[in-house]
Amino acid sequence: MAVNPLMLDLPESFESRRLLIRAPLWGDGVKVNEAVAESIDRLQPWMPWAQxxxxxxxxxxxxRRARIQFLERKDMRFQxxxxxxxxxxxxxxxxRIDWDSRKFEIGYWVRTSCEGQGFITEAAEAITNFAVRELQASRVEIRCDSRNTRSARVAERLGFTLEGILRNDARAVDGSLRDTMVFAKVRGVEFSPEGD
Structure with a gap:
């Protein structure tokens, strides 16, 4: 069924056990910059924007761009x-939202001082549930460089199915060709239409 995403009344925040997960707000730049500064060495191998x-x-x-994109429903970043x-x-x-097919891709990064504490697994699970319940997702993906084993483990812990590895799929930040692992959960297989 066709949907005008601008007409969707969506919560801008929700919670997991330890996290407040919310849309970006004016003024968040300072906190993000601080976290990126702390984590730049860990982010550089994987994130083109962290070079x-x-x-x-x-x-x-x-x-501010992310806030506008969230309101336009073109991309939904969460702090x-x-x-x-x-x-x-x-x-x-x-x-990489496709409203016609209700397909969404989860991306994530964690600040260095919070690594290894399960925050990203917790957040990705809550965001998957949000996509299913609030957005009626038919498909939720996690994609990562095949060399990024920490990212792949998040998808595996959450029960996402590895559907395949796209060989020589994209340029990595170091300029080499990278393989991309594609994990997914789909409606009727890994989650029910009601999101249970």
């Missing part, structure tokens, strides 16, 4: 905030 540390103003401009401390743990979101 140089941005100025705070650049991070704020990026947040991951610790409910206990308020610290930005990382960012995630639903990307």
């Amino acid at each position: 140089a540390l941005p100025a705070v103003e650049e991070s704020e401009a990026d947040i 991951l905030l610790s409910k206990e401390t308020g610290m930005l743990v990382g960012c995630s979101g639903l990307h």
Whole structure:
């Protein structure tokens, strides 16, 4: 059924056990910049946007673009905030949205001081549930460079099915050709229409 995504009234925040997961807001640039600065060495091998540390103003401009895209339903970035401390743990979101088929791709990164604590697995599970319940997702994907084993383990822990590996699929940030692992959950197989 055709949908005008601008007409969808969606919550801009929801929670998991330890996280407040919310849409970007004006002023978030400082927190994002701080987290990126702490984590730049860990992000550089995987994230094209992390090849140089941005100025705070650049991070704020990026947040404002993300806010507009969220409101337009073109891309849905989420800030991951610790409910206990308020610290930005990382960012995630639903990307490469196809509203006709209700397909969404989850992306994520975690700040270095929060690695290994299960925050991204927790966030990705909550975002998958959000996509199923609020967006009536028919397909949710996680894609990653085949060399990014930490990212692949998130998909595996959450029960996503490895559908295949796209060989020489894209250029990695180092310029080499990379293979892309495609994990997915689909309606009627890994989740029910009601999101149970």
